[in-house]
Amino acid sequence: MLFTTSIQLLPSLCIFMAGVRYAIAGSPVEHSLSPLLLAIVHDHLTSIKSKTTSDFKILKLDLVDTSTIEDALAWGYAGSMPNSLSWKLTGAPFGKFRTTELLAKAIAASGEILDCSVLLESKSTKSLQLQIQEMSEKMQSMANSKLPNSVLNEEIWINLTSPLKHTLVSNAVSTIDNSMDILSVNCLRWDGQGWFCGTFDGLGVISAADYHGIDVANGAIIAILGGGGAARSTAHAWVNGGGKVIAFEGRRPLPDGDWIDGKQYDGKIDVFINFDGGDIGTNQEAIIAHDKAELIFEAPYSLMQGDAEERISQLAQGPFNGRWLLVSQHLECWSNFWTPQLGDMLPSVGLLLTKLAYAEAIIESYTK
Numbered sequence: 001m002l003f004t005t006s007i008q009l010l011p012s013l014c015i016f017m018a019g020v021r022y023a024i025a026g027s028p029v030e031h032s033l034s035p036l037l038l039a040i041v042h043d044h045l046t047s048i049k050s051k052t053t054s055d056f057k058i059l060k061l062d063l064v065d066t067s068t069i070e071d072a073l074a075w076g077y078a079g080s081m082p083n084s085l086s087w088k089l090t091g092a093p094f095g096k097f098r099t100t101e102l103l104a105k106a107i108a109a110s111g112e113i114l115d116c117s118v119l120l121e122s123k124s125t126k127s128l129q130l131q132i133q134e135m136s137e138k139m140q141s142m143a144n145s146k147l148p149n150s151v152l153n154e155e156i157w158i159n160l161t162s163p164l165k166h167t168l169v170s171n172a173v174s175t176i177d178n179s180m181d182i183l184s185v186n187c188l189r190w191d192g193q194g195w196f197c198g199t200f201d202g203l204g205v206i207s208a209a210d211y212h213g214i215d216v217a218n219g220a221i222i223a224i225l226g227g228g229g230a231a232r233s234t235a236h237a238w239v240n241g242g243g244k245v246i247a248f249e250g251r252r253p254l255p256d257g258d259w260i261d262g263k264q265y266d267g268k269i270d271v272f273i274n275f276d277g278g279d280i281g282t283n284q285e286a287i288i289a290h291d292k293a294e295l296i297f298e299a300p301y302s303l304m305q306g307d308a309e310e311r312i313s314q315l316a317q318g319p320f321n322g323r324w325l326l327v328s329q330h331l332e333c334w335s336n337f338w339t340p341q342l343g344d345m346l347p348s349v350g351l352l353l354t355k356l357a358y359a360e361a362i363i364e365s366y367t368k
Helices: 034-046 069-078 097-111 128-143 201-211 229-240 284-292 308-315 323-338 340-345 349-367
Strands: 019-026 057-065 155-160 173-175 187-190 195-198 221-225 244-248 271-274 295-298
Touching: 019 034, 019 069, 034 057, 034 097, 034 323, 034 340, 034 349, 057 069, 069 155, 069 187, 097 349, 155 323, 187 323, 195 323, 201 229, 201 271, 201 295, 201 323, 201 349, 221 229, 221 284, 229 244, 244 284, 271 284, 308 349, 323 340, 323 349
Parallel strands: 019 057, 019 155, 173 195, 221 244, 221 271, 271 295
Antiparallel strands: 155 187, 187 195
């Protein structure tokens, strides 16, 4: 359910940069939907003429295939990589005519979608008043944070994916949370003077769970299979949000830490997430937790097929496609880190998923 609020934006947060260069860095990244999501959200925000400035531009979108954090930061300074990576959605690199044209068609299609599909509407039990209160508290928190709020001609935004999330540990980068402590950084921002970082995978999981009616603050139990950066971020955020975590070892174990509240449960599982992808293996406890879970997410995602309505129908069925987690964490990056001053103008999780389905379908229709 999409709602608007009358929250007054804090004066110290009302200034915005003129342009953004964006990349998703890690390996592999050629399949990533993050650049498309960024373009869709940008189009949504700039269509709200009465509130956003007209000079908010995307200067560059890119894919940075690398296994070192140094290469990701180097892209930020240089603005390009020696070899351009072909994007799986279009079969051509960013900046090439084919990708530019298909991206424009996708954004145009998504821009025509103003309402969330009924199949993807929120099942949250939170009242509108509570949602408004939470938004107000978030904006106040951002006002008191270390995030930059000066006028800039250009900023750099980077999302990190595997295997980079655990590799950034540096005093030269200012963290707005404890993402470095838990070795799970998935978002970077350069303000012209320094780098900032944070972790938003876990907040995205909470947002997606809340959208489906699971209230973490009431002690909801999440079962996590896997131990990578996204799993650590999720465990940390879930416990700090008032929930409990059960960890099952997959390809990697989830390390013990303060974010783990307990590994025992009474048979009730609210959410199960497989961060490893594929079959959950032979761990009988994990299989039982999976089968008992009220809500199941598969973290990885792959290219879908079909028209927009067929895609939406697939997204509405569980186990829920990894696009739910991708979209949710992407919105958390915007609202907590990149543009907290525009938090009340962002699309809902369901609306962004709906827009994404139409955008992907348009691209596929030209690439069959």
